Amino acid sequence: MGVTSRFRFIGKRVPRRDGVLKVTGAAKFAYDIEIPGMLYGRIFKSPYAHAIVDRIDKSEAERLGAVVITYEDVPKVLFNTRLVSVDEATYKDWEVLTKHPKYVGEPIAAVAARSEEVAQRALEALRVEFKEVFKPVLDPFEAMDPAAPKIHRKIVLANRWVDVVNNVGATLEYSEGDVDKAFRDADVVIERRFKTNRRYHLQLEPKVAVCKPEVGGSITVWTTTQSLHNTRILISQVFGIPMSKVNVVKTFLGGAFGSSIHTNLVTLIAVALCLKARRPVKIALTREDDILHDHVSYQMHFRIKAGARRDGRLVAGEFENVMDIGAHQIQAYPLLGTALGWFVSLYKWGSIRYVGKAVYTNKVPTCAFRGYGNPQVTWAVETVIDEVAEELNMDPLDFRLKNYRGLGDIFWGQGPTVKTVIKSDGVPELMRKGAELIGWYRRPKPWEQRGRFRRGIGLARGFHTSGAGGPISGEVIDYTGAILKVNEDGSIDYVTALQDHGGGTLDAHVKIIAEELGVPPEKINVVWSDTFTTVYDVCTHASRGVYVGGEGARRAAAKVKERILEYASRLLPKVVNPEALKMEYDEELDDVVIYVEGMPGEKVTLSEVARTAWQRNWGSISASVSYRATAAPPSFTVYFVEVEVDTETGIVRPVKVVAGADLGTVINPDLAAGQIHGGFAQGWSMAVLEDVVYDPESGEPLNKGLITDYKVPMAPDLPALDNFTVIFASTYEPTGPFGAKGIGEAAANPVAAAVANAIANALGIRFYELPITPEKVLEAIKERRG
């Protein structure tokens, strides 16, 4: 970490700014918003996976004093809950409330009453009669059968109707080079089919929305969202309220992992109830609502074919991607391109051919989950890469180094429309160090192991994009905004719409601003803002919080700095060019000193400058910036995982982890390491544990939504801290703020792959379906023994 040492604030270990607030409960989340006269809402959800409502009798519910809305009371527009893509790339098939529910749990009606108890009784008093109940379609391959029931007939793309044929919501095909010839010329060809799991995000905070009517027809909204501005735009579009009358206010967020890149339906339903009731309304999903009916990861079925030459060069790659997207599109169409991007950017395949299909099923709609399809693609690719290397008799590590996309290569940040040339690459360093720390060259050979417990070491590498920017405006919207003010005493207000999900993104921004200005982080106030007072930021997703948002903040600071130096030069008459001035924090004065190098007399403090600008009517020192990144560089991660398999129970236990991360300059080492620990936990769980399963008859999730029915690993199920080593590459990303890139998703992407490769190393058996449960492991072991 040599590079970071020249910084004053960046890279230093400091306590989290919101730590005390959260530990003491002082931090206010959307659920904590209480408004006098507020009503509590509950949502009437479809008890069937696919049905048509005949009629709803709401008289009894209304007699209980509840305000009731049904599909008849909401605007009749189709929309997409996510606005990150440009309009021409946005498929719209959602309604606020529907007469035609397409999954168990789809909202049909909603009630609001003076307490949650009354609301619940009113909900149970609704008489909803169904005209038709269809047999649910739960498998994407069955859904594509022309005889299968149609889930959607027509949906909207941009603003025109498109027909849905055989339940395929969107497709994408792509090819480069002569793939067939390349496969013919290959010495080794491996072809495999894969199926990934359907994972629930299990963010700490279930979805909540509070909507308050204001005088003059405005509304104020507090909600769990990754994007304040997109939530505002969507509310405005759906309800036809001018944006100047919709204010979305920032609250603390208890994690999201992609489950609120889009505006959760609960927000729109709360708005609809509020507009009807003309009273503030809160709807808070229970954990069960959240698990059962709100969001899960994309479940993907792949076919991957890879061809390589004897000399260890990949020459061809074929990728088929059938995504089981559930009943609605959130970002299914863009994911078809992005999944290809993940595939293309992992290795230099030579020629490639791709077919992607997003298929509707009668299940909960899927959305991004930490990595946006990248963990799924990386698991499959890294399995195939291991197998090709084995077939070529090459060390899998060398094979990877020979074929991966690194320094100077082209990288697809988010599919074909977001391309970047790689300018920082820590992969070789992380591979070398990681291999040493885990004992890669002493790893066991599966056929040499005897006894009940077998060890295995797996390697997988991956990456994630930092944002979705780039020189050209593609299908993705990606820019940020920041406002910075130097107050009249020299302290600083930082105003941003960018959401911090709890990972400490805004702590990083503060350090970046501090570094640029020399002002210590304690003097920088992050303003608790809203859409009325901030400029647009698209969303905290795509690991862009630090790389894009942080650079936006840095640029605002740089502008402010110019003004500070100009004002300072008015107080230092000898200075002819303000650019000659330097700013540095002086601990003794507890102030920033603005000075001329080598001339100790020529100096003034920031607080003097700020005060003088005020007293002498020079005007405010402030800046407002809107910033689009010119690149979307990859952050690389390399995981080495050692596991132990109990061959009698099939249970796999993590023994040791060496996690290498290239995130450029590390701004907050502890929080960055925290991302990696969390990324491992989620990736481990993806590899061996999690799945939402559905009843084949009713289409109802069998996990029942209870936290006791949907498990994730607990601390004792994960490696002890002593056996978990994090290493950071010493890289510097020239396009990032002080050399930084993202980390959130890269931290998780290759984990499942590394775990799967470790299991293969222990047993000599490969698994092509996630999760690799003890049941499957034991079955495979028994099968092999015959």
Added chain:
Amino acid sequence: MASRVRPSPINTMNTHIIPVRFEYFAPKTLNEAVDLLSRFRGRAKVLAGGTDLVVQMKVGRVRPEYVVSIRWLRELDFIDTREDGLHIGALTKLRRIEKSDVIRRGFIALYEAAKAMGGVQVRCMGTVGGNLCNASPAADTAPPLMVYEARVKAVSTRGEREIPITKFFKGPGKSALEPDEILTEVMIPYQPANTGSAFLKVARTSMDLAKVNVAAAINVREGVVRWARIALGAVAPTPIRALKAEAYLAGKELGEDVIARAAEIAASETRPITDVRSTAWYRREVSKVLVKDALRIAYGRAVRG
């Protein structure tokens, strides 16, 4: 294409509140409590720690009209060593069982079971009586109590009676208790010298109900098994004793092949199902492994004292 599936009960589930209307009683004495139960016969539920009952009420699976909390009946919260054995009050928290030296030294399988249950918070609320009366096939305290041949005491306005634990479980969620009875205590006879026991559990995570749990107790004299007891949970509608495997072991020296054979027999006595936690096949396979492991550990403890 029309389907005749039943509607999901999702709209009656609300875990923010208890979406069931009920009347709540908090009697101060056992007499008051059993009076209430006899008055509301069948329409009341006893509330101990609530870690099962409240969950079931929140999701609407159980809808009692009356809830009789027994948390103030301090006389049901004890661990006593008496002449005839160890007595544990029904209201004793799992955490207290886990922390009890007497239990760890004399009834280690019960200690191991309590320690393997839930997380610390759940163990600080949940009681041993609640675990038994909830009558889950996966109840972790059941297998140890079965291999120790414990008895439980039930009290009602009609008097009190003792029930051997092996006769207590009647089916998933069904125990031998009458609706007007309260379980007051568990009595465990002291185990003779040269007895060893053990409890093992396989679950999806370290905080989960068992896919399979097993307890074993063995009494050994001069290298020969005098008697062995094996109990398994989550592999049948109730926790079960593997009586055939036990009979097979009696009088044998405990070599690896004997252990393996006993495990095969025990597994053949199970009737597992497939559910979200695991498959019937896996449960049976792993029953064998856990029985073997538990027998080895229990044997080691028996001979080493």
